[in-house]
Amino acid sequence: MIYGPYWTITRSSKGDYPHHPSTTKIPLSLRLAHRSSAPRMKSNQSSNRYARQVQFSPIGENGQAGIRKSTVTILGCGALGTVVAEILTRAGVGQLRLIDRDIVEWSNLQRQSLFDENNAKEGHSKAEAASIHLSRINSEVQIEPIVLDITSENIGPTLSASDLIIDAADNFLLRFLLNDWSLKHHQPWVHGGCIGATGQVHLFNGTGGPCFRCLVPEPPPAAAVDTCDTAGVIGSATHAIASLQATEAIKWLSGNRECNRTKLLSIDLWNNRIRELNLPPQLRDHCVACGKRQYDFLEGSHALSSESSAVLCGREAVQLQTNECDIDFSQLAERWQSLGRVQQTRFFVRVHLTNEQSLTLFKDGRAVISGTDQIATARSIVNRYLGG
Secondary structure: OOEEOOOEOOOOOOOOOOOOOOOOOOOOOOOOOOOOOOOOOHHHHHHHHHHHHHHHOOOOOHHHHHHHEEEEEEEOOOHHHHHHHHHHHHOOEEEEEOOOOOEEHHHOOOOOOOOOHHHHHHEEEHHHHHHHHHHHOOOOOOOEEEEEOOOOOOHHHHHHHHOOOEEOOOOHHHHHHEEEEEEEEHEEEEEEEEEEEEEEEEEEOOOOOHHHHOOOOOOOOHHOOHHHHHHHHHHHHHHHHHHHHHHHHHHHOOOOOOOOOOOOOEOOOOOOOEEEEOOOOHHHHHOOOOOOOOOOOHHHHHHHOOOOOEEEOOOOOEEEOOOOOOOOOOHHHHHHHOOOOOEOOOOEEEEEEEOEEEEEOOOOOOEEOOOOHHHHHHHHHHHHHHHH
């Protein structure tokens, strides 16, 4: 076994998944391509922009062309996702899709590089705030912010157009879901995780394993897993892991796939340790996902559905899925005026019930209740102010 940044990797496994058709539509309001109003670069300016990268012989003109025509989706705009997004934007990826369900908070600013104090003060959605910042860095990149909670029902239509997916998720269930979807549809993804000063990176190619579930057969119990909230995290560690993820992505997109690492890399920056873990093909023999092709988190009993509720990682907040649809934010904001300070954007409407407690309703019907980690309390608040 190897002790990673937030789990113990063992060699045991189990598993099983209900297939949700990939016809699920993502609301147009959640898929807003954000393009800079700045004029496109002239050809000589564009050449100068990437000159040093093209001079690196493994990339060259052909590799740069591969990067430019690629679509990359980043799951999560936090400490890892913001850094990877900036590196790939500067590298000239053709289209970048940023998916995050969350809003910017003050505790994010220590390590999440695309946000500033105004984003935290106003509680901007992470995907939109990141896209605005990135569009100022490189107007040639098409950047699409998507404020969405990824589930087994919407993962297919959301990710299907991607050439590569970056795992910058903040929870295990999403990684298990991504792993299953990747195996079923043969889509590559770059895993990254970081807690404290320790992190790990590996690219899974989606072509049959070994896979993420070979390393972590089942979601670990909550009590056994450190989070940013319990163990903390330093910005230099998240930047290092994200840079390694971006490097693996650039290798893949530029056609240098033989250079992608075949071993899982684990780094402890504080104690100056670097380790590599072999992933032998025999791991597939005992793996439910890549060996038996049972996709429990996509199609089975563990499927992450839109009906789920969860205490959010690193926050005193609970997320619930409501039955709200076709939400009239303006009408709801007016109705909430007497309850406290109300904020409204194109992605959400929020009411501050007290100094510590707020209720945020998103376009996809998700509600985030801040100021409590009790699901029962959160449901009570939703029922009281949304009528169930």
